[in-house]
Amino acid sequence: MKFLFTILSLILFIALKTNAQTGRLVKGVVKDSTGYLLAGTNVKMLTGTDSTTVITNADGSFAFNNVKVNQFSLVFTSIGYQALKRRFILQVDNKPAILPAVIMKTETRMLNTVVIADVNPVKMKEDTVEFNADAYKVRDGAPVEDVIRKLPGMDVDKDGNITAQGKSVTKVRVNGKDFFGGDVKTATKNLPAEIIQSIQVIDDYGDQANITGIKTGEPEKVLNINIKQSKNYGYFGQASLGGGRDAIPGISNDKESDRYVASASVFSFNGNRQLAFLGNLNNTNTNLFSFGGGGPRGGGPGGPPGGNNNSSNGITTARSFGFNYRDSWGKKVTAYGSYSYANNSVNTISSTIQNNLSNTNPSTNTQSNNQQDDKLNHRVNFNIEYKPDTVNYVKITPTFAYASTNTNADGSSLLIRNAQTVSNYTFSTLSKSTEPNYGANVLFNHKFNTHGRNFSVSAGAGSYSINKYQNPVYTYIDGARNAPLNQFINTDSRTDSVGTTISYMEPVSKKGYLEASYAYHYAYTTADKVTDTLAGDGTRNNYDLLSNNYNSTFITHRFGLNYRFIDKKYNYVLGLVAQPTILNGASVMAGQPFKTNNNTFNWAPTARFIYNFSRNQSLSVNYNGSSMQPTYTELQPVTDFSNASYPVQGNPDLKPEFNNTLAIRYNKFNFESGNVFFSNLSFTKTDNRIVANTITYPRNYAPNTKLAGSILTQYLNADGYYSAQGFYVFAKPWEKRKYNLFMIGNILYNNNVSYISNVDSVTYNMTTEKNIAKNLVLSQGARFRVSITDVIDAEASTTYSVNTSRNSIKQANVNNNFRSLNLGINGKSYFFKDWTLSYDYSKMIYYGYTGATNPNILNTYIERRFLKGNAGTLRFSVMDVFNENTGYTTIQNGSYVTQTNSNRLGRYFLLSFTLKLQKFAGKRPAMGPGGMGGPPPGGGPGGPPPGGGF
Structure with missing residues (x-):
């Protein structure tokens, strides 16, 4: 009992002693000279030999708990502000203390004496x-x-x-x-x-x-x-050279092919003048540039989307180089531009299963294709910005692009309908196309002396052409022989366009502005198509029904009137847009003229709202409406038999689409925890959506034997299309972002509209049904990253994806539920100071794909840095170690469901050497006595040089 009493007395004494030493709460707030609350400011409390650091939260406030002293100093540091030290003396008690607001001044020179505990990320x-x-x-x-x-x-x-x-x-x-x-x-x-x-x-x-x-x-x-x-003065240069083979001796008996890489890059910095040169030659699917098509609604064929090693479809040999330039021509003119060149050869071997939807005549088409594409691209961009004074601005932008593609393809096609062969043939296709695209734009802006009054005008013109030659040759094995056996198709299309946009902003109150805008766009398109066929005696005959001369004019006017209100925490725009459009077309086919004239008028409200809860938490809502014209392929009323089983015929009576889009975005970053949350949600509803009407013809269709057994695609306008898309990412860091957890989600929902038509095999009557295809694409992923500088940089990840569709036209034995699970780990481990081991492993598990394998993909390399300043690197790489690389994709819409399997670059090893040279300085190097040392003209200490970087 005495022992127990002693223990209880000791516990009571410790509790009383602890309570007597409990300190007080000290809190405050940090602002800048304008009153803006400074979140993310480092606040360090100095109490004799001890120190404690906290970071201000989203509203600029900070707090220290259990402060046991009455006198202390606080040191405030924040990026872009002068460091500040304050001494405080509190009353001798334990009451909470609220400090006066701390005002920090902006920094006008480089901080070189303040050590910041952590940067604001x-x-x-x-x-x-x-x-x-x-x-x-x-x-x-x-x-x-x-x-x-x-x-x-x-x-x-x-x-x-x-x-x-x-x-x-x-x-x-x-x-x-x-x-x-x-x-x-x-x-x-x-x-x-x-x-x-x-x-x-x-x-x-x-x-x-x-x-x-x-x-x-x-x-x-x-x-x-x-x-x-x-880094505004100096240079950086890097060159790599490597070689290897597909098969690894002792591991694989596969046929060997040489692999090679050669690349060089040089960047030169001299204040306002920056130069860059890049060059690349390889056959490892690595593209230096991306070239896209220039036509409307996706345009014509451009260059490849750009690949990296063995993850792109097909095998690519890439040859490319480019040059980028920027400089200031005096104090008022800045010029910058680039030239890019690529010459790529791509071999793609693919097999496709396409299920064509129909209530009465469902069909399955199995295709194989071996295609060789040789693609040439040139691209020139240039910009001149002229600022004669503080209120006027002029920008001139000429552009030029040229693309050409030569294609050779061989393959087979088997179309089965109701367990019967409709058509079975092999094909070979030769095609050549060139696409020049050039234009220019001029932008002028004038700021009036009155605060907020502004006038701007932009005008541009351009021309985009496609010149294409196709020679499809068919060899029929069984079934309907609809398309001509040997065609020579020449298509020449050109779109010339001009447009201008004028805007004016007038202040109507201290925070309110009236915005007026007008936009005009004119496009004239010509499309001439000539189809010849080869007769049995070798003569070429013109096929009038597959040839035509088509032209169209598309004119849009856009009138807008908005009211804008700008406050410190929020701003919004409310207004109205009216957009009349005129689409006129004319065509001559087989001597018969056709004319169309479609006038539409659309109006839509304009709404934009942004609310800044703090400088690291914001919400934005944006609504807009816009129209999109049909392509000439969708308008041209001639049948294209370049694909025998799937001919295409345009509709000259199409109306332009009009899209109504609502987008919501919410972002938040927490300074105290480092948590990041980004999210966005969008919804689009399209009026007069251009949709496909697929017409299935019987094998014995007599009125037009060229259509017998085929599935013809025509185009119609339809309402009822809408789509919704959502995205979020949540990132949780620990230990100053040494460890990070990412949760990432995507969802896409499309309410697709299409028409399915069938022609009766006896009466030849056509029935048409409307199909609603509700397509859901969903993915959820998680990633955990470990990043310890010069030790390890690794990430484990998993992603589960779903692509499913429900059609109002029900059809048995068609799988429309595809899923995949991706498990992966990738990273780099650093050891012995100059050695690196890199690994990138992924396991794909496919569900619902016919004949799909579940490949294990492992790419790895080990490298050693050496020479002075680690200028040299020797690397040995093995790509696709298990030689299981394949590509599976699926497309679902209201007319069909496809599965495609394509070849990819498989296993190979590569030994490469890289040399890197660099030297940088923050100011122009001194030239010695009488030289030109010192900072660049016009750039004060710590301030950016005129014109910035590149």
Whole structure:
């Protein structure tokens, strides 16, 4: 009992002693000189020999618990602000203390004496999310792409394509200016990470919107890479050379093929003048540039989408180089532009199963195809910006692009309907096409002396052409012989367009503005198609029914009137848009003229609302309406038999589509925990949606034997189409982002509309049904990343995806439920200081794909850095170690469901050497006595040089 009493007395004494030592709560708030609350500020409390650091939260407040002293100092540090130290003396008691507001001044010179405990990794401002590159450490010599892989909401696939917050990044800029015409992978794969200050993800509405603030239409996702000021002078150069084989001696007996890579990149920085040169030669599916088609609604064939090693369909031999230039011509003119060249050869072997939907005549088409494409691309972009004074701005942008494609394809097609062979044939196709595309745009903006009054006008003109020759040859084995056996098809199309946009903004109150805009667009398209057939005696005959001369004029006017209100916390735009369109067309086919005249009028409200809860939490809502014209293929009233089983016929009576889009975005970053949450949701409803009407003809169709047994695609306008898309990412870091957990989800729902028609085999009467295809694409993924500089940078991931469709026209024995599970681990381990082991393993498990295997893909390399400054790197790579690389894709719409299996680059090994040389400085190097040392003209200490970076 005495022992128990002693223990209880001791516990009571400790409790009383602890309570007597309990300190007080000390809290306060940090602002800048304008009253803006500074979240993310480091606040360090100094109490004698002890110190404690906290970070201000979203409302700029901070708090210290259990402060046991009455006198202490606080040190405040924040990026972009002068460091501040304050001494405080409190009353002798334990009451909570609220300190006076702390006001920090902006920093006008470089901080060189303040050591910041941690950088602010994320900043948000309306349409921009900015990531501080120093917060996402990578190994010396790594490209910018390695930094992007670590950013919350960003994803880089194995081809180097980038998505940001669920949407594809379509353009990259460096210091606010297009780099190599905005080509995405050119910058991210070649710029060294150590020269990067920050990376911005921007919803970009175009040059005119960036100047005026009047934003209409759908924005592009643009990546802007800002260069550190300390890297404004100097150079960076890198060259690689490597060789290898497909088969590995002692491991595989596969037929050997040589693999090779050769690349070089040089970047030169001299203040305002920046130069870049890139070159690449390889047969490992690595493309230096991406070239897209220039026509409407997807355009014609351009270059390949760009690949990286063995993850692209087909086998590619790539030859490419390019040059980028930027400089200031005096104090008022900035010029920048680029030239890109690519000459690629691609061999693609694929097999496709296509289930054609129909209530009465369902069919299955099995195709095989071996295709060789030789693609040539040139692209020139140039920009001249002229700022004669502080109120006027002029930008002139000429562009030119040229693409040509030569294709040789061989394959077979078997179409089965109701357990009977409809057609069975082999084919060979030779096609050649050229696509020149050129234009120019001029932008002028004038700011009046009155605050907020602004006038802007943009005018442009361009021409886009497709000249295409096709020679499809069919050899029928069984079934209907509908298409001509040997065709010579020449198609020449050209679209000339001009347009202008005028905007004016007038302040009507201290925070309110009236915006008026007008846009005009005129496009004239000509499409001449001539089809010849080869007779049995070898003579060529013109086929009038497959030839025509078509032209169309598409004119749109867009009138807009908005009211904009701008406050510190929020801003909104409310208005109305009216858009009349005129579509006229004329055609002559087989001597018979056709004319169409479609006039439509659409109007839609304009609404945009942005609320900034803090500088790191925002909500935006945006609604807009826009029209889209039909392509000449959809309008041209002639039958195209370049694919015998699936001929296509245009409809000259089509109306333009009109899209109504609502988009909601919510972003939040928590300074205290480091948690990041990005989300967006969009909904689109389309009036007069251009949809397919697939007509199934019986094998014995007598009125037109060319259509017998085929499935003809025509086009109609229909209402009822809508789509919804959602995305979210949640990132949870620990230990200053050494450990990160990412949860990522995507959902896409399409309510597709199509028409299914069938021709009776006896009466030849046609019946047509409307099909509603409800397509759901869903994916959920999780990633866990460990990033310890110079030790390990690794990530484990898993993604489960669903692609399913329900059709109102029911059809048995057609699988429309496809799923896949992707398990992976990738990373780099660093050891012995200069050695690196890289590994990228993924296991794909497919559900619902006919004949699909579940490949194990492992790419790995080991490398050694050496020479002074780690200038040299020797690497040994083995790609697709298990030789199981294959590609499976599926497409579902209201007319068919397809599964495609394509070849990909398989196992190979490669030994390569890379030499890297670099030297940078923050200012122009001194020239000695009488030289030209000192900072660049016009750039104050710590301030950016005129014109920025590239």
